[in-house]
Amino acid sequence: MSNDTVYIDRFLEMMAAEGGASQNTLSAYRSDLEQASSFAKGKLADSDRDALQNAASAWSDLKNNSVSRKSSSLRRFFGFLVEEGFRQDDPSDALPRPGGQRSLPRVLSHDEIARLFETIETRLASQQIKPNDARLSALIELLYGSGLRASELVSLPRKSVMVDRPFLIIRGKGGKERLVPISDRARSAVKRWSDFVDADEKYLFPSRTGHISRIRLFQIIKDLAVKSDISPAKISPHVLRHAFATHLLEGGADLRALQTLLGHSDISTTQIYTHVDSARLVELVNNRHPLSRRNLTR
Known part of the structure; x- marks a missing residue:
């Protein structure tokens, strides 16, 4: 059993328990990760930025929705590896983002x-x-x-x-x-x-x-x-x-x-x-920036 198999199983267990992912979602994640692992010869978890870019090059003929889903699966997977301490860095920013910017994580008020x-x-x-x-x-x-x-x-x-x-x-x-x-x-x-x-x-x-x-x-x-x-x-x-x-x-x-x-x-x-809401960012610029304390209307 490769390390990838162990890590993928643990990742899917986490997604089911903490993320409440449905069986269809878990199956899609498993398919995307196992395909990527096969491309990486069973060493997906050890991949660097260059390796991920090479893997993504195989998606050139796919539609944007499919590329976005695969990228999302891998980003979540590498985020899990870093979060759990299985690796020190997250190389997944090398993956394409055809669907736009990554949405912010959920947070409670x-x-x-x-x-x-x-x-x-x-x-x-x-x-x-x-x-x-x-x-x-x-x-x-x-x-x-x-x-x-x-x-x-x-x-x-x-x-x-x-x-x-x-x-x-x-x-x-x-x-x-x-x-x-x-x-x-x-x-x-x-x-x-x-x-x-x-x-x-x-x-x-x-x-x-x-x-x-x-x-x-x-x-x-x-x-x-x-x-x-x-x-x-x-x-x-x-x-x-x-x-x-x-x-x-x-x-x-x-x-x-x-x-x-x-x-x-x-x-x-x-x-x-970690993120802050846009209202606080506006407040920071208006109240904390040096120019906010200068009268520029003279």
Whole structure:
């Protein structure tokens, strides 16, 4: 079994669980990726920009819609590889874009985030807190408050959050480590949940076979969305991670800081996952540009 086969299977599992992709969509992704892998002699995941450009040259006789779909499949695939730490760079910007610019990722508004936490706070207000509610609080605080990847979150060691330490040490794929700040309220939520976890457990969010799966995390978040009167189609672990980055950017964080927090090796990846609305960009130009403070009407 080639590495491509493993990576493609994991990618499709992610698209089914976190993206809610239909069976037809998954079949289309698999077809596009397996064709590209065959062209790359089973080394698609290791392809560089030149290799992808060569692969795209075989699409010259296809209609724009087909080229756009294939490019989109490969971009998502390489975005997944970078996001999960399987490679350091994303060469997919070398692919053609016949359909125009890439659409912005989904993101939740501040109001929608507030509704999620209101639902959690209502559950925690009961005299006897249920274990599942304590776990839910810890999961969401870490996802939105620290921008963890789903895979990083579910596999956190039980002792990874310390009462006297305002950060996590996250070890990604390939042994790469990064420091992730953790808020006081997130530490409090984790402490509350830890009281329900046996001291001998290896993971902070254990299951019968190890730790909870990404699919289970996805289901938990979808259920929270429904109870918060938010369309479950709008939310996933990655959407909360993206909301973390976007809302920090809106609050004044710079891309380099976000790159560090998100664990991106390439700043271009950070630019894809963080965006601001056009109204804020206009406000920045009008209020922050040096010429905005000069009277040019004299």
